[in-house]
Amino acid sequence: xxxxxxxxxxxxxxxxxxxxxxxxxxxxxxxxxxxxxxxxxxxxxxxxxxxxxxxxxxxxxxxxxxxxxxxxxxxxxxxxxxxxxxxxxxxxxxxxxxxxxxxxxxxxxxxxxxxxxxxxxxxxxxxxxxxxxxxxxxxxxxxxxxxxxxxxxxxxxxxxxxxxxxxxxxxxxxxxxxxxxxxxxxxxxxxxxxxxxxxxxxxxxxxxxxxxxxxxxxxxxxxxxxxxxxxxxxxxxxxxxxxxxxxxxxxxxxxxxxxxxxxxxxxxxxxxxxxxxxxxxxxxxxxxxxxxxxxxxxxxxxxxxxxxxxxxxxxxxxxxxxxxxxxxxxxxxxxxxxxxxxxxxxxxxxxxxxxxxxxxxxxxxxxxxxxxxxxxxxxxxxxxxxxxxxxxxxxxxxxxxxxxxxxx
Numbered sequence: 001x002x003x004x005x006x007x008x009x010x011x012x013x014x015x016x017x018x019x020x021x022x023x024x025x026x027x028x029x030x031x032x033x034x035x036x037x038x039x040x041x042x043x044x045x046x047x048x049x050x051x052x053x054x055x056x057x058x059x060x061x062x063x064x065x066x067x068x069x070x071x072x073x074x075x076x077x078x079x080x081x082x083x084x085x086x087x088x089x090x091x092x093x094x095x096x097x098x099x100x101x102x103x104x105x106x107x108x109x110x111x112x113x114x115x116x117x118x119x120x121x122x123x124x125x126x127x128x129x130x131x132x133x134x135x136x137x138x139x140x141x142x143x144x145x146x147x148x149x150x151x152x153x154x155x156x157x158x159x160x161x162x163x164x165x166x167x168x169x170x171x172x173x174x175x176x177x178x179x180x181x182x183x184x185x186x187x188x189x190x191x192x193x194x195x196x197x198x199x200x201x202x203x204x205x206x207x208x209x210x211x212x213x214x215x216x217x218x219x220x221x222x223x224x225x226x227x228x229x230x231x232x233x234x235x236x237x238x239x240x241x242x243x244x245x246x247x248x249x250x251x252x253x254x255x256x257x258x259x260x261x262x263x264x265x266x267x268x269x270x271x272x273x274x275x276x277x278x279x280x281x282x283x284x285x286x287x288x289x290x291x292x293x294x295x296x297x298x299x300x301x302x303x304x305x306x307x308x309x310x311x312x313x314x315x316x317x318x319x320x321x322x323x324x325x326x327x328x329x330x331x332x333x334x335x336x337x338x339x340x341x342x343x344x345x346x347x348x349x350x351x352x353x354x355x356x357x358x359x360x361x362x363x364x365x366x367x368x369x370x371x372x373x374x375x376x377x378x379x380x381x382x383x384x385x386x387x388x389x390x391x392x393x394x395x396x397x398x399x400x401x402x403x404x405x406x407x408x
Contacts (some may be wrong), residue, residue, distance in 0.1 A: 039172065040116040043089040045394040050120030051252055051356050052233050052330065054208040056170040059200030059334040061256065061352065062181035063126075063163030063387060064192040071134045075407055077191045081123065081167075081184055082401035088176075091116035094183055108186065111179035119176050122168040123402045124254050124389025129164040139406060141245040143253055143359045144390045150365065151372025152383045160196040160258060160385040168254070168354070174199070196385075198258065200334025200352045207332060213285060213293065217261055217335050217349055218380070220278050221285035224293055225320070227330045236328045236363065237356050247405035250393035252356045255364045258336070258385035261350035266380045277376040279314030287316065299323075315377045318370050329355040329363050350381070360388055 041049050066074055084094040091114070095106025130140035169180035178199075185194050204216050205223035216222040227233055234240075239248050266274070275282055285293035289301045289309035299317055301309045310317050321328050337349035357363040372378070392403050 039118045040091065041089060041118055041120050043086045043121070043395065044397055046396055047238065047250055048122050048252075048391055048394045049089075050122035050168055050170050051332070051391070052207060052230075052237065053120050053170075054211055055203040055205055055332055056118050056120070056172050057201070057203055058171050058174040058177050059198075059203075059352070060169045060174070060177040060181050061198045061200070061354075062167045062169075062184065063195045063197070064165040064167070064185075064188070065195045066129065066133070066164040066191065067193050068191045069133050071407065073191045074134065075401075077188045078123075078403055079401040080187050082395050084183060084187060085121040085180070086395070086398075088180055088183070089116055089119050089121060091119075094187070108179065108182055110182075111176050114173055114176050117171045117173040117176040119169065119171040119180070121180055122170075122254075122391055124166045124168075124391040125403060125406070126163050126165065126387065126389050128162060136406070139245055139247065141243065141248050141390060143239075143361060144388065145361065147255070147360065147365060147386060147388050150368050152368075152378060153372075153386065155382050155384055156386055157384055160198075162387050163195045163389075165192060166254065166256075166387065166389045174201070198256075198336060198352050200336050202335045204333040204335050204351055205331040207330065216351055217263065217337075218266055218274070218278075220274075220280060220282055221293060222333070222351075223331050224280075224285055227328055232328060233330065236358060237330045239358055247403070247408075248390055248392060252358065252391050253360045254387075254389045254391050255353075255355045255357070255360050256385070256387045256389075257353040257383055259351045259353050260348070260382040260384050262380050262382070263347045263349055269380075276311050277315060277380070279310040279316035288314075297322075311376060313374045313376045315371070315375050318375050319367060324367055324370065327363050327366055329357045329367065331355050356391070 041053055043049065068074060087094055093107035093109070093112060097105045097107045097109040097112055099105055127140065127144050127146045130136045130144070167181055167184055169177040171177040181197060203214050205226050206213050207226065207228065209228045213221040213224050227236060237252050239251050241249055243249050271282060275288060280287055286295055287297045287310060289298060297310065297316060297320060299308070299310055299322070303309050317323060332354045334352045336352045337347065339348060340346070341348040355364055392406065395401060
C-alpha cells in the first residue's frame with residue numbers, strides 16, 4: 001500500500017484524520033464519535049497514559065529503528081501514529097477493514113469488535129535517535145545518556161536491546177495490544193522498522209491502591225511497596241519544570257530489562273530459602289517477622305539466633321527506599337514466556353521489567369548497582385536485554401503528536 005493512498009481516502013484521512021498544517025503536519029479529527037464506553041482510557045492529555053494508569057493484564061512492547069534520514073518523514077510517522085492511537089484507544093480501527101478486492105485493507109482487522117479494553121499507548125525516544133541524522137544532538141536530555149555497564153549485564157543481547165523509538169501497548173486483551181504494534185509498523189513502513197518486540201501477560205506490578213498485588217513467576221507477590229500515591233509520582237516519576245530540555249517537561253523516562261528466570265533451579269529450592277531470598281513470606285507476602293503484606297519492614301529485627309530476620313542480601317532489603325537514599329521508581333512489569341529454550345530444554349520465561357522515573361541515572365542505576373552486586377535473587381535470574389527511552393508529555397489535543405515540541 002502506498003503512503004500516498006494511505007493518506008488519501010482509504011487511510012486515516014478516511015477514518016476522520018487529515019494530515020496537513022503549516023509545518024507540514026497537523027492532525028484534525030473530523031469525527032470524534034465512539035464515546036467513552038466502559039474500558040476506555042482517554043488518549044489526549046498533558047501526560048501520556050500507560051505510566052501511572054492502573055496496570056492492565058496484557059502488554060505488547062515494540063522497539064523500532066528509524067530507517068529514513070528525512071526528518072519530515074519521521075514527523076509524518078509520529079503524526080500518523082498519534083492519530084491512529086486516538087482511534088485505537090476508542091476501540092476504532094485506523095481505517096476501513098474492507099476495500100476494493102485488489103487493495104489490502106487499511107486496518108488489519110484483528111481487533112474489530114473487541115472494544116477499547118483499557119488500551120493505553122505510550123511512546124518514547126531512545127538515546128540513539130539523538131545522533132546527527134536529524135539534528136537533535138543538542139536536544140538530548142542529560143538523563144537520556146546511555147546507561148552505564150551495570151553488574152549482571154554480561155549476557156545482554158544487543159539484538160533485543162535499545163532502539164530509536166518504543167511503543168508500549170497495554171490492554172486487558174492481548175489481541176488489542178498486538179494490533180497497536182502491528183499497525184504502527186505498517187503505518188511507518190519505509191520510515192521505521194521493528195527492531196524487537198516483547199509480549200507480556202499477567203501484570204507483575206500494582207500501580208494503583210485499588211489493585212491487588214500480583215505474583216511473579218517465582219510465585220511471590222511483586223510490587224507491594226510500588227509507587228501508588230500522586231505525591232510520590234510527582235517527586236519520582238514525572239519530569240518537572242527544572243528539566244534541562246523543555247520538550248521533556250511533563251514526561252518520564254522508561255527503562256526496560258528482560259530478566260530470564262531459571263525456573264527449574266528455583267523450583268528445586270526449599271521454601272525457607274525462597275523466602276530468605278525475597279525477604280517475604282511466599283503465601284501472605286508479609287515481610288519475614290510480620291503478619292500482613294503491607295506491614296512495615298523491620299530491618300533491625302533479629303531472630304532467636306541473633307541474625308537479622310530479613311537477610312542482609314534479601315531482595316526486599318536491597319530494593320527498599322530506606323536503603324537507597326529514599327530513591328523510588330514506578331515499576332510496571334509483566335511476566336513473559338517464550339516457550340522452551342531449544343538449547344537447554346528448559347523454560348524460557350521470566351520478567352519483562354519496566355520502570356518509569358524522573359532520572360534513570362539517579363534512580364534505576366543506583367538501585368540496580370546495589371541489586372546487581374548483592375541481591376540473593378541473582379542466583380536465579382539473568383538480565384538478557386536493556387533499553388532506555390524518554391517518554392515525552394502527552395498529546396494534548398487534536399493537531400498535536402508525540403514529540404512535536406522536540407522537533408519545533
